[in-house]
Structure formats: structure tokens, C-alpha cells
Amino acid sequence: MKSILYTLFILLSSNLFAQIDRSVMPKPGKAPIININDSQVFTLPNGITVIVSENHKIPKVSFDLRMGSDPKLEGRLAGLSDLAGSLLLSGTTTRTKDQFDNEIDYIGADLNADKNSIFLSCLTKHVDNGLLLMSDVFLNASFPEDEFNRIKKQNESGLMAAKSDAGTMAQNAISKINFPQHPYGEVMTEASLNAIELQDVKEYFKNTFTPKGAYLVIVGDLSLQEARRLAIKYFGSWSGPESYSNQTESGQKNKGDRVIFVNKPGAVQSVVYITFPVEIHPGDKNQLPLTVLNGILGGGGFGTRLMHNLREDKAYTYGCYSRLNITDNGSWISAGGNFRNAVTDSAITEILNEFKIISSEIVKDDELNLIKSSMNGDFSRSLESPQTIARFAYNIIKNQLDPDYYKSYLQRLDAVSKETVLEMAKTYFKPYACNIIVVGNEEVLSKIKVFDADGQIEFLDAFGEEKKQILPSDISKEELVERYLSAVTMTKTAKERTKKLKKVKTFVRITDLSIPAVPIPLKRTEYWLAPMVEADKMEGQGMIFQKSYFDGSNGFKFDMQGGNTPFTEAEIASKKLSYGLFPEINYAKNGTQYEVLGIENVSGKDCYVLKTKDNTSETFSYFEIDTYLKVKTISIEKDGDKVQEATSTFGDFKLVNGLLFAHTINFSTEQVNISGTVSKIAINEKIDLKDFKE
């Protein structure tokens, strides 16, 4: 019986299966009605515009306070506003940072701040405690010095990490190139970070965080009445200066295509962006059709032209997109992705080609319908978040849009035609000149040159800074060396100098080294015996890792992997040219090849650049223009195909027996950064070189 039932059941379900025609895609039901609730708006006497969007789905509220000022040029302090933003929650005059963090975490709230806003989100039941803390920030932020120093140090590490991140390097280049002399084109560098002082941060805060022109967007589980009460209670008594307004120009247009290259040694992929500024403001009637155009090109999800061409068709990449950024202070488009070195040039050709096609031919119905449906869906789905509704209200007020701007969004989207899309491309893309940004390996250089209108590739560093420009020098190489020697020996004439230096018979310098990733302390000791004996060792934990010894005509070097190796002919020749405490003293008479290249700016200070050269290496030495002290050297050693670049910087100059010596010496190559602090310099001490006897 059971099995009969079983079979019957099988038959029944089979029958069910039989009636199904799975080959037919289901039809949609009646389109749901989309409601966008109105937000409430009122102003406080101190100038804050308050926008309230009630939503009682979950028992939470959020307060988003946004400043009304436009961004300012920061110049040599580039990055100041970001730094100030990250310091905003570092404590107040009433709470230390620890107390502050603890109180926020205690109510399980989120409180974030950046350069021009503060955001609070918490359970409705904790709203008073949350607002007490939030208002403490804009009323009493104290910017303690130790936090300032800590955040600066953290940024230093961040800048260091940025140098290995091709994506960041590309973004920096995009900003710099599209927006020169514009707040968007300012990127924090090591020099600008170094130049920022606590007082600058405090000034920034005082001028930027003001109720005048500010917006407060309140979203969530409270009534309008309650929102009003809270706004008055916590924000009403705040006062401050007028907000700053600045009609920034849109980005810089080119005459022809420019290729901008950022070197990332060893890269296997190039990060490529084709980018240019677009002249449009938020709320412009063309914003929506232009967004549709970008969607078809590469801004949509699937089936965009860039994805189809460069990924599906050519398999050059895992993803290729275009992004259209429309903001109050400037707008731009960028299109690109990551491409294998070998196809970097082909990828550029294809992306440029897609720009060209979309600007000259009408798009297909399919494409247009796909992007419209997709944007329709994005819009509808975005309404799930109460923050969306608030954002709409904010945009309407901030950009003075039609009050029904979002209510009519779907209608307006539906009305965008193929012809309008082409018109958008012609208006905004054509005639265009592109910036072609490539971050990658130098091996791609020769192939991307053709894309540059004048054939001159521009080179930027990781932070979008132009590779340094060199100005002509006003003194000769002999004068430079002379002034340097005078400075370090504290003498006025060559005769006086010779006499002084003659008295120096021996020299010992001990430097304590710290190397990231090497946990043990290292010590370097250098010896010099007049006139030409030199020895050098590096040790740690009782072991000698490296040493070298030169007796004036011969010598050897030693390291733990290779053991002892005698100096080569070339090394001996190089030693003989460059010896002593100040090798420069002999340049004029021993035939060293040297020349002054000019004046270059190094970390904010002008320096003379002196180049010396021998068979295997070139060295660039930098002498500060106002002190003539040598603050930096870059040496480039060539060994067959291998090129090793090393940078040394010198600081903390102090007198020892009437001579000036640097007491901090940092050494870095692509692989390692070594910081050195000189712990001892001794002159005319008895020297024991038994460590160096073989």
C-alpha cells in the first residue's frame, strides 16, 4: 500500500512538473508604487539648516552635521584639512580622548568626523548622551599636541605605504593633472605633512567648523517636534564666523592628449586611467542624461562597452570601468583598470576608441534600455535606506533643485533618448583632450609614447608631484666645493683649512642603526687614519654582519653570506679618488669628474646639486643653498643590468673638535629604510683595527 501511494505521489509530482514550461521567462507584475516621503526643513537662528527625515523602522537615529564652506587651496600645507579631520575626535577641553572614546563606545554609538562633517548614529534611547558628545566636538575640540604628533606619524607610515600602492598613485595623479591650482589637485606629501603645525590645524578648525551655512541632517526614529527640540538644545547656542565660499574653476582642459607616467618598479600590471575634467554642476539638467551616457560606456554593471570590449572580448583585464564624478567644486570622468604590461598600449587604444565611438555614433536601443532599467532598479532599491531620503532632501536644498527633483527622477530617466545621449557625448566628451595616466613598469614607456600629442611623456612621483625641475646654478663647481668645505670646517681660507685638517690624524664614528623588520639593534663603526686607511663594520648582538678594510692601496670586504672578497680594480680606483673626512677637498686635483647641475628644491629647501661620476656609479649630492651643508646624496650604482639606487639624508649637524658633522643619517633603498643616529664621533683617539686583520 505504502509503495502504491508512493508511486502515486511520484506521478502527481511528475504531472506537476509536466505542466511547467520553464523556457518562458516570468512576466513582471504590476509595477509597485514608489513613495518618497517628504523631509521637513527648518533653520536655526545661528545659520544651521536642519533637514529631518522620520523613519521608525528600527529604533535608531542619526545626525549628520555638514559644514557649508567650500574647500580652500592649502599650498605648501597640502593635506591640512584631512589631517585636521582625523584629529577632530582627539579629545575636547572637557574630555580626554580616552574618556571621549570610552563614552562613545559605552552607548554603542558611531561617531565619525572628517574635514568638514561630523556624523553620529545611535539607538534612539541614547540620543541625549550621543548629542552631548557630538556637540562637545564642535564646541570644544582641543587638538592635544601628543595626538597631533601621533596622527602625523601615522600619516608618515601611510605615505610610505602609498608608495607601493599603484591605485593610490593613480588617484593622486588623476587629481593633480585634472585640477592644477585647485583644492582637488592638492595631495599630501612627506614635505607638506612635515610643514603642517598644530596651530594650522586649530586655525583650520576655527574657520571651517561654523554654524553659518552648515546643514544638519537628522534621520530616523524621532518626531519632527523632538528633532527640533534636540537641534535647538545641542546646536542652537553654537556660534562662529561666516562660512567661506569660493567659486572654483572647473578642471584644466588640454590642447592635446597627454601621457602621464608614474613609475612603479617591478609592476606586472599597469594601472591605466583615461581622464579629463567635465564642465557640469550637480543638479544641471544634463546630469541625468550624462550619467546614462557614462553608464553605457562603462559605469553600469554588466554589458557596458568597456567591460564587453576589454574583458569579455579581449581578456585584457578582470574589470574596466568608467566613473563620472559630479561635485560642487569640480567634475571629471575617468575610465580604466588594471592591465598586464604586454597589453597596456592596446588597452589604451581600445578605451580611447570607445570614447570616440560613443561620441560619434548613436547608441543601440538595447544598451539604452539596459542602463535605464538598471538605474531605475538602483534608484528604487536605494530607497530602502532612510539615509537616501535624507540625502535627497539635502541635495535639493544645497543645489537649489526643483522640490520634485527626485519624485520625477524615474520619469526623467525614462525620457532620455538615444539622441540626447549622443548630444551629451558631443557636448562633454568632444572636442576633448585626454589625460592618459599610467602607473606601472618603465618597460611599457616606449609603447605608450605614441599616445602623447607632443611625444613628451610627463613623469610624476607617487604623490603626483612633477619630477623636480632644476634651476641653473649661480656659482661654479669649484665655488660650491669651496663654500661647503668652509662651512663644515668653520674656516675662511684654504690655508686655514689645510692647517686645521692636518691636525686630524684619526677619526671614529659610531652610528646606531634601526631597520624596520630587524628587531635587534645594529651598530656601525667607521674608522679613518690619515691619510688613506679606512675601515667600516656593522655589528649586532655580538656578531659582525659586514665589514670592509682599505689600507690605502688594497683591501677587502666581508659579509656573512659571501665571506671575504678582495676589492676589485674599479673599487680600489674609486677609493683612491674619494677618501678622507671630506673627499671633496681633493676633487680639483685628483681628476674626479664633477659638475654642478643646478638648484633643486628638496623638502622645501633649495639646494645646489653636484654630480660626481666614475665607471660604475653616479652620485648626486645636495647642498643647502643658505648653509652649504650637504643634506642628501643619491647614488646610483650600475652592475650590468642591475641598477641600485640609494638615498642618504643628513641632519642634526653638531660641532666636534671644531668640525661640523651630521648626527642623524638615514639611508634608504627600494628594499630597506635604515635610520641612523650617531652616538659617538672621536677625533685623534687611538684606533685599534685588529677586527680587520685577516
Add this chain to the structure above:
Amino acid sequence: MYFRTIEITPMKKIFLSLILVNSLWGLKAQKKIDFVEYDLSNGIHVILHEEHSTPIVAVSVLYHVGSKNEIPSRTGFAHFFEHLLFEGSQNIERGKYSELVEKNGGELNANTSQDRTYYYEILPSNQLELGLWLESERMLHAKVDIKGIETQRSVVKEEKRQRVDNQPYGSFFTEMFKRVFVTHPYNWAPIGSMADLDAAQEEDYVNFYKNYYVPSNATLTIAGDINLAQTKKWVEYYYGSMPKGQALNVYRDFIGLSDVDFEKRYGLSKTKFDAKNFMGSTQADAKKLLATYASKPIEIKRTEKDHSKIDAVIKDVIYDNIQLPAIFMGYKFPEQTHPDTYALQFMNEVLSGGPSSRINKTIVEKKEMATFAFSFNYGLEDAGIGIFAAIAAKDISLDSIQFEFDKQIEMIQNTLISDDEFMKIRNKLENNMVENTSSIEGIAESLADNHVYFGSADRINTEKDLFMKVTKEDIQRVAQKYLTQNSRVILHYLPKEK
């Protein structure tokens, strides 16, 4: 597909994803989530949650298969399938699956972990039937053929190159799991080995589909602006009608095999079956064969819980394309259903939840030893892992960071946490749970997870109570029990020398 998410990679993302990891643990509560659930006759578990505040609907299918179900010579299969199942089906042209969703105003995504493969669509609510049809096509007769396999193989390789190999510290998950789970299949990461994928034959892929992509291994969850009665009807229509037991795979072979091969396997020619109405084939031999196979259930091979311990302190150095060195320490934690899970999560919040947490206050802020430092728990079906991680600040040694981590660990083991800290964590967890009910997709996913891995979808409503039972003494006890200093993995990431 370019938006798959299997592994957590760059550091900033890791930091952000902690919030996600937390949310996996700190699930739901506050407002009660109502739902209905039932099984279809072929074993599909269905969960429905009705909520009308926005006119959208989430349709999701959780397959109880992840990388831990792979065999060691065929790693990466589960994740690979996640890609493959976007290729199309019997009724959906190759490459059109995602386009259909987009064209109809929806979005879709999928992800693969060690324990599960999860697919979902979010659609305007008038497109619910489309979503159900799409997922049923995937479950019944997806395109598992050599053409799709080859396309997706190259896409997965690009994905690995971009997301794992070329990401600073990107390999740490793989390296850590390899050492913490020596005998359990958590040993390898979901991305798997590209060599294994290359070596696999079409048949390996077909078998994986037949073994794991079956109704009895699937949980279908629908949440949002739905009508319950209508939804149940559509579910029965598209899913209830799928063949039971092994009959499903007979149907798949009927589509996929040549006549000769089919006859060789089943002793019956394909011509005996009705191609248009396969399960309704009237020929007696065919009917009998289908009935026989329908009565044979598909046995899903499950893995064992892993209660083994890490042998000793396992220390390794990994060289990567990075500027700043980093340290990662891993401890063996229990499986996510273990009662200690809740206290462990509390413990992690004390150590690393929010700016005022102990690790952030000491290692990042006071001592300035690291640019990022944090810990997190990663709970899985068969075991868990606790990870401590820090990226060193410039010129700080990894050993000194480890020393500080160890000090924090000793402190939480030796001293009860303060009342203030305890209350703080409770408040924070409450906030998290409220936040997590804010999207219907989040609710759908949580319902499915709770059903499959915790045996009760209603845990979405009761989890809070489990957290609220944790005491300060529990936190100290689990810290002593699981943060075992003589049994852990320590990885140092150092800049690669040229």
C-alpha cells in the same frame, strides 16, 4: 564575475570587514522578525519573511557546500562553482543571467566560504517570480560544460591575481589557515589552487554539481514586499516540481550525456523518455527507472568537527610586496555552535571592538607601535579561529608588537574586566543587533544561516539572549582556555628583497 567576494584582502578592507564578521556573530534581535518555514517534498527548505516598507524583495539560495567539502586534489571547486553558475542554464543563454537581473532593475551577488555558497537577487517586488525562476534554473539545470568551465577558469585566475597575489598581505588568510588547520579541509582557502582547477576534468565539475547542487542541500529564503500565499504557490511551481532524490541527476544526465553514454549508465535509451516532459515520461521502463532513482536519496558527504589542537608555537616568515612589516597570530577556537562562542565574541569586543578597545588604546594610540592593530574571531561550522593582526608603524619591530599583544592577552586572562567595560560591550552588541535588521537582504541571509548552521531560523530573534547570559567570569575563562600561548601560529610579513 567581477564582484565575487571570497577572501578578505587589503588591510583597510580587512578592517571594514571586521564589522561584517562581527555582524555574522552579533545577529539580530530587538524587533521580532516574523517568518514561516517549511520543507518541500524534495527536501528544499523554504523560509519566507514578509515586510512591506520598501517595494523590493530578496530571493536567496544557500547551498550547504563550501571549500571544506572539496577533496585535497581538487581545491577551489566550491568557489569556482559560484562563478560557473552565472554562465547560464538550459533556458538562459550563456552570459545572460546577470544581464536579466540588471535589465529588470535588480542586483545580484554571490559568495563562497569554507562552509557555504550563497546566491541572492534583490529585485523590485513585482519581479519576485523572475527571481524564483532564475534561482530554479540554477538549481535544476545550470550550464556545466567545458566552454563555461574554460571561460571561468581564466576569470578566476585573474581574480586571484588581482585580489590575492597582488594585494599587500593578501595571502595571510591562506597562510594562517594552512597552519592552524593541518588535518581538516579548512586547511586550504576557498580560492583554492589554480593547478587543481586546471587539472580537473569536465566530469569532476559535473559530479560536484550532482553531489551538492541538489534540493536537499538547499535553503531558499525570500524576504521583503511579498504576498505569502502567492509566493508559496510560485515556490511549489518552480521548486516543488523538481525531481526528487537521484531522479534529478538522471534528468541532468539526460540533458548532458550522449545517447550512447546515457544508455551505458542507465541501461535505457534516451528515446524511451519524453524530452518535453521528462518526469512525465509514460514509457513503462522509463517510469520505473525514474521511480527507482527518485527513491534513492542523494547523500551529502559532511565533514567532521575539528577539535584538534595546534601542536606548538608555529612561527614563519612570509615575504611580500609590502613596505611595512606585519604580524598575524592565530589561535584555534571552537566551532560556531559551541556555547563558548558568545563569551569569545565578548572577549574580542573587549580587546578590539571600537576606538576605546584595549588593543587600539595601547598598541595603536599610546605606544604608537602599529598603524593598524586588531583582533577578530572567525567562527565556522567545524571549528573557529581567533586572529590578532597588526601592521607595524615605521621602524617598529614585530617582536615588540607581539610582546604587547601578549601583555593584553595575559591581562584579560588574569583579571576580570571592569563593570564599565562589560556594560559597554553589552550596549555595543545591542546596537549591532538592531543595525543588522535594517535591510531585507541581511534578514534573508541571517534566517538562512541560522537555519542551516544553528538548526533554528528563529535564532535571529533569540541570539541576543545568548549574548546577554555571558558573564565577566565566562570571558576570563574562555580567554584562559583558548588564547593558548604555547599553541598558536605566528606569521611575520616582511618586505620582499629584490
